[in-house]
Amino acid sequence: MYPWLPxxxxxxxxxxxxxxxxxxxxxxxxxxxxxVIVFMSALLSGLQSNLVRRTLSSQAHVVILPPExxxxxxxxxxxxxxxxxxxQRLRSIDQWQKLRGRLAEMPEIAAVSPIASGxxxxxxxxxxxxxxxxxxxxxxxxxxxxxxxxxxxxxLRLNAGETVIGIELAKDLGASVGxxxxxxxxxxxxxxxxxxxxxxxxxxxxxxxxxxxxxxSAQTLLDLVGGVSSIDLGLRDMYAADAIALRIARETGLQAxxxxxxxxxxxxxLTSQKISSNVIRFFIGLSVAFGIAxxxxxxxxxxxxxxxxxxxxxxxxGQMLRTFLIQGxxxxxxxxxxxxxxxxxxxxxxxxxxLNPDGTPMFMITVEPELxxxxxxxxxxxxxxxxxxxxxxxxxxxxxVAIRG
Amino acid sequence: xxxAKFDGPVLELEDIHKSYATGSEVETEVLHGINLRLxxxxxxxLIGPSGxxxxxxxxxxxxxxxxxxxxxxxxxxxxGSLDDGALTRLRGRSIGFVFQHHHLxxxxxxxxxxxxxxxxxxxxxxxxxxQRAAKLLDQVGLTAQAxxxxxQMSGGQQQRVAIARALTMQPSLVLxxxxxxxxxxxxxxxxxxxxxxxxxxxxxxxxxxxHDPRLAARCDRIIELVDGTxxxxxxxxxxxxxxPQQHPD
Ligand SMILES: Nc1ncnc2c1ncn2[C@@H]1O[C@H](COP(=O)(O)OP(=O)(O)OP(=O)(O)O)[C@@H](O)[C@H]1O
Ligand SMILES: [Mg+2]
Numbered sequence: 073m074y075p076w077l078p079x080x081x082x083x084x085x086x087x088x089x090x091x092x093x094x095x096x097x098x099x100x101x102x103x104x105x106x107x108v109i110v111f112m113s114a115l116l117s118g119l120q121s122n123l124v125r126r127t128l129s130s131q132a133h134v135v136i137l138p139p140e141x142x143x144x145x146x147x148x149x150x151x152x153x154x155x156x157x158x159x160q161r162l163r164s165i166d167q168w169q170k171l172r173g174r175l176a177e178m179p180e181i182a183a184v185s186p187i188a189s190g191x192x193x194x195x196x197x198x199x200x201x202x203x204x205x206x207x208x209x210x211x212x213x214x215x216x217x218x219x220x221x222x223x224x225x226x227x228l229r230l231n232a233g234e235t236v237i238g239i240e241l242a243k244d245l246g247a248s249v250g251x252x253x254x255x256x257x258x259x260x261x262x263x264x265x266x267x268x269x270x271x272x273x274x275x276x277x278x279x280x281x282x283x284x285x286x287x288x289s290a291q292t293l294l295d296l297v298g299g300v301s302s303i304d305l306g307l308r309d310m311y312a313a314d315a316i317a318l319r320i321a322r323e324t325g326l327q328a329x330x331x332x333x334x335x336x337x338x339x340x341x342l343t344s345q346k347i348s349s350n351v352i353r354f355f356i357g358l359s360v361a362f363g364i365a366x367x368x369x370x371x372x373x374x375x376x377x378x379x380x381x382x383x384x385x386x387x388x389x390g391q392m393l394r395t396f397l398i399q400g401x402x403x404x405x406x407x408x409x410x411x412x413x414x415x416x417x418x419x420x421x422x423x424x425x426x427l428n429p430d431g432t433p434m435f436m437i438t439v440e441p442e443l444x445x446x447x448x449x450x451x452x453x454x455x456x457x458x459x460x461x462x463x464x465x466x467x468x469x470x471x472x473v474a475i476r477g
Numbered sequence: 478x479x480x481a482k483f484d485g486p487v488l489e490l491e492d493i494h495k496s497y498a499t500g501s502e503v504e505t506e507v508l509h510g511i512n513l514r515l516x517x518x519x520x521x522x523l524i525g526p527s528g529x530x531x532x533x534x535x536x537x538x539x540x541x542x543x544x545x546x547x548x549x550x551x552x553x554x555x556x557g558s559l560d561d562g563a564l565t566r567l568r569g570r571s572i573g574f575v576f577q578h579h580h581l582x583x584x585x586x587x588x589x590x591x592x593x594x595x596x597x598x599x600x601x602x603x604x605x606x607x608q609r610a611a612k613l614l615d616q617v618g619l620t621a622q623a624x625x626x627x628x629q630m631s632g633g634q635q636q637r638v639a640i641a642r643a644l645t646m647q648p649s650l651v652l653x654x655x656x657x658x659x660x661x662x663x664x665x666x667x668x669x670x671x672x673x674x675x676x677x678x679x680x681x682x683x684x685x686x687x688h689d690p691r692l693a694a695r696c697d698r699i700i701e702l703v704d705g706t707x708x709x710x711x712x713x714x715x716x717x718x719x720x721p722q723q724h725p726d
Binding site for chain 2: 076077078079082083086087089090377378380381382383384385386387388389391471472475476
C-alpha cells in the first residue's frame with residue numbers, strides 16, 4: 073500500500089489484481105481492439121499522406137488564373153465576340169504584380185509563385201514532342217513544388233537560355249544534361265536552350281510534359297511579355313485551400329482553383345475512406361466498451377459482499393463509485409498500452425513485408441507519437457465511461473442486502 | 478478510550494417499527510415497537526428464534542437500514558434526520574460490525590483489513606493507522622498473521638481479524654451477528670472470550686446475536702426477541718448491582 077495512493081486507487085488495483093484471469097482477458101481484449109485501431113489509423117494516414125504528397129508533388133495548393141470568359145457578365149454584348157476570339161490566345165492576369173504583393177501579405181499564404189506557361193514543342197534531331205512550357209522564378213516555385221529536391225541529374229538552374237526537363241522527356245528525346253533543346257512555341261517563336269538538369273516529379277505524365285524555363289524566357293517564347301498566365305500559391309494549411317481559393321476569387325474576380333477542387337474525385341475517395349474507418353473505429357470502441365462494462369458488472373456482483381462490508385465500515389457511495397470507475401480507466405489504459413505495442417509490431421511487420429517488387433517499401437508509414445497518446449487517452453476514457461453502469465450499481469448497492477446475500 | 482465520549486446511553490431505541498413491502502401493496506411488519514437502551518460498557522446478548530427479527534434489528538441499530546417509525550439515538554444523537562452521507566460517517570465512527578461469515582476483504586491482508594475503516598475515513602493510508610492496526614492484531618493474538626490474506630487463515634483467525642477491524646475506530650458500540658455461528662466450539666469460546674476482554678478493558682459496548690445458550694449465559698444481559706417483540710430482558714445479578722440505573726423496558 074503506497075502512502076500517497078487514495079483508498080479508491082488502492083482498492084481498484086487490488087480488485088483488478090485479485091481478479092487475475094478476468095482482468096487479464098479484458099485487458100487483452102481492449103488491447104486487440106486498440107491495436108486494430110492504431111494499426112488501421114497509421115496505415116490509413118500513411119496511405120493518405122502518401123497519396124496527398126504524390127498529388128501535390130507537381131501541383132500548387134491554389135492556382136490563380138485569368139477569369140473564365142463564360143463567367144464574365146455578358147451585358148456588354150459588343151465584348152462577346154472579341155473575348156471568344158481571345159480565348160485562342162494565352163491571356164495574362166491583369167496587374168499581377170500588384171496582386172502578388174497583396175497575396176504575399178496574406179498570413180495564410182506561405183509562398184507565391186508567378187507562372188507563365190503554355191503549349192510548345194520540344195525538338196531534338198528528328199524527335200518532336202508536345203510539351204508544356206513553364207516559366208518560373210525558381211526560388212518561389214521551389215517553395216511550392218520543391219523542384220530542386222526532385223532533381224535527379226544536373227542542377228536546377230534557369231538563367232537565360234537554360235532549361236530543366238523531366239526524365240521521361242529526356243528519354244523520349246535521347247537528351248541529357250548539357251545537351252541543347254529547341255523549343256517551338258505555338259505562335260512560331262523559337263529558342264534553343266541548354267539542359268541544366270533533369271527532374272523526377274513522381275508522375276510519368278508530368279515528367280514527359282513539363283519543361284521549365286526562367287519566367288522571362290517563357291514570357292518571350294509565349295508572347296506574354298511582362299505578363300503571367302497563372303499564379304501558384306503555397307498555403308500554410310493545405311486543407312484550407314477551398315476557402316482561400318473562394319475568397320481570392322471573390323475579392324479579385326479572378327479564377328482561383330484549389331487543389332481540393334481539382335482533385336475532387338481523389339478527395340471523395342479519401343473522405344469515404346475516412347468515414348468507413350471512423351465507422352470501424354466507432355464499432356471497435358463500442359465493443360471494447362461493452363467488454364469492459366460486462367466484466368465490471370460481473371465483478372460488482374461477485375464483490376457485492378465486500379462492497380457491503382466496506383459500506384458498513386463507513387465507505388461512502390462516492391468511494392465505491394470511484395473505485396469501479398478507476399478500474400475501468402486502468403483496464404482501458406493498460407489495454408491501450410498493450411494495443412499500441414501490438415500495433416507497433418504489426419507496423420514493423422508490415423514495413424518488412426509490404427514491399428514493391430523491387431524491394432522498396434510500398435509507401436512510408438510514419439507513426440506520430442500523438443496517435444499512441446490519443447489512443448491511450450481514448451481507451452482510458454472509454455474504460456471510465458463503460459465503468460459508469462457497474463460503478464453506479466456498486467454505489468447504489470444496499471449493504472443490508474449485500475451482507476445478507 | 479482516551480477520548481471524552483458522551484456518557485449517556487450508547488444506544489436508545491424508542492418504539493421502533495420495521496415493515497417490509499412484500500409483494501405489491503401488502504406490508505409485513507417485522508418489528509413491533511422495540512424499546513431498548515444500552516449503557517456504556519454493557520455486554521448484551523440478543524437471542525430469539527429464527528425469523529424473530531434479530532438481524533433486522535441489528536441492521537437498524539447499525540444504521541445500515543432505516544426504521545419505518547420510531548426514534549433511534551446513537552451516543553445521544555438522533556439519527557432519523559440524518560442523510561445518507563451523515564449516516565455513513567456516523568456508522569463508520571461509532572459502530573463496529575462483526576458478521577457470521579467473517580467478511581474480510583480477500584484482496585487485502587489481515588493488517589490492511591484492520592486498517593480499512595480508518596483508510597476509508599481518511600482517504601489515504603498513513604503510519605498511524607498501520608500502527609494502530611498492528612496493535613489491534615497483537616491484541617487479538619494474530620501478529621504473525623498480519624500479512625496473511627483471508628484464505629490463508631482459519632475461520633477463528635478470520636473472525637479475530639474481524640473483531641480487531643470492528644475496534645479500529647474505537648467505536649462506542651460493536652454489533653455482532655452470530656459471530657461464532659460458523660466456528661467450532663473451541664474457536665467460538667476464544668472469539669467470545671476476546672470480545673469479553675475488549676469489553677472489560679475498553680468499556681466498549683457489545684450487542685451480540687447468538688443462538689448458543691451457553692454463550693448467551695455468559696453475557697451480562699440477555700434480551701429475547703420473539704416475533705418482533707422483546708419478550709424478556711434479563712440482567713445478570715452481578716451486573717445489576719454494578720449498574721443500578723439500568724431499567725429495562
Ligand atoms: N428485506 C426483507 N424483505 C422482506 N422481509 C424481510 C426482509 N428482511 C427480513 N425479512 C423478514 O423479517 C423477518 C425477520 O428476519 P431476520 O433476518 O431479522 O430474522 P433473524 O431473527 O435474524 O433470523 P435468523 O436467526 O434466522 O438469522 C423474517 O420473517 C424475514 O423473512
Ligand atoms: Mg439473522
